[in-house]
Amino acid sequence: MDKQLLIFDFDGTLIDSVPDLADATNLMLEQLGRSPFPLDIIKGWIGNGARVLVERALLGRVIVDDGLDNDTVEEALRIFFAAYGALDCQKTTAYPDVSDGLHQLKNAGYTLALVTNKPIRFVPKILDHMGWTPLFSEVIGGDSLPTKKPDPAPLLYVCEALNVTPAQAIMIGDSRNDILAGQNANMDTLGLSYGYNYGQDIRELNPTAAFDDFAALVEYVLKKADDK
Numbered sequence: 001m002d003k004q005l006l007i008f009d010f011d012g013t014l015i016d017s018v019p020d021l022a023d024a025t026n027l028m029l030e031q032l033g034r035s036p037f038p039l040d041i042i043k044g045w046i047g048n049g050a051r052v053l054v055e056r057a058l059l060g061r062v063i064v065d066d067g068l069d070n071d072t073v074e075e076a077l078r079i080f081f082a083a084y085g086a087l088d089c090q091k092t093t094a095y096p097d098v099s100d101g102l103h104q105l106k107n108a109g110y111t112l113a114l115v116t117n118k119p120i121r122f123v124p125k126i127l128d129h130m131g132w133t134p135l136f137s138e139v140i141g142g143d144s145l146p147t148k149k150p151d152p153a154p155l156l157y158v159c160e161a162l163n164v165t166p167a168q169a170i171m172i173g174d175s176r177n178d179i180l181a182g183q184n185a186n187m188d189t190l191g192l193s194y195g196y197n198y199g200q201d202i203r204e205l206n207p208t209a210a211f212d213d214f215a216a217l218v219e220y221v222l223k224k225a226d227d228k
Helices: 016-031 039-043 050-059 069-089 098-107 120-130 153-162 177-185 216-228
Strands: 005-008 109-115 136-140 167-173 188-192 209-211
Touching: 005 039, 005 153, 016 050, 016 153, 016 167, 016 209, 069 136, 098 109, 098 216, 109 153, 120 136, 120 177, 136 153, 167 177, 167 209, 188 216, 209 216
Parallel strands: 005 109, 005 167, 109 136, 167 188, 188 209
Antiparallel strands: none
16 A cells, blocks of 8 residues: 555544533633633634633634733633543543544554644543554644644654655544645645534645545545555
């Protein structure tokens, strides 16, 4: 097979973490004496890392400007992390067919890696809970390196660590950050339409291919391998 490495996003691609992230966001806001937001609103703020989520919640909008005091953001972020950690990701679930699909791809000989903008401290527990820890050869969080998606650096770091060229890798995700990171790294990209992409159709970003469910993506990847 010419493709050897599959790099996956996490939230919105493999797991639905919105309920826990929304609960943590509203707990933070309540501690700060602010009004909570509905889950659907908070879902539109997820995907650029915890700090941006917190900033959006403080402002009540997607666009983040320079109007926030850094000390205010840092205190809110501390409260958010404490709340999210205490929730223990009890409401976070795998999307349909993801667990079986990951095992299929691993058994077919692909190397799997995870590159997420979620802070790395929260990632291992979720992987353990899902039973996926042995599946991934490399796991990178949003604060593991100096930059995160859509910067291609995390993807290129994984390729170098696993001795794979970008041409032999595929970036798989649900948002513009994932597709842009993959395109910026000069690798193929596969988009999933069901995740967190701020209301934008993932197909508008021109991934190599796009799918409405994970099983269809797995079928596509395995068929491509068989065609070689």
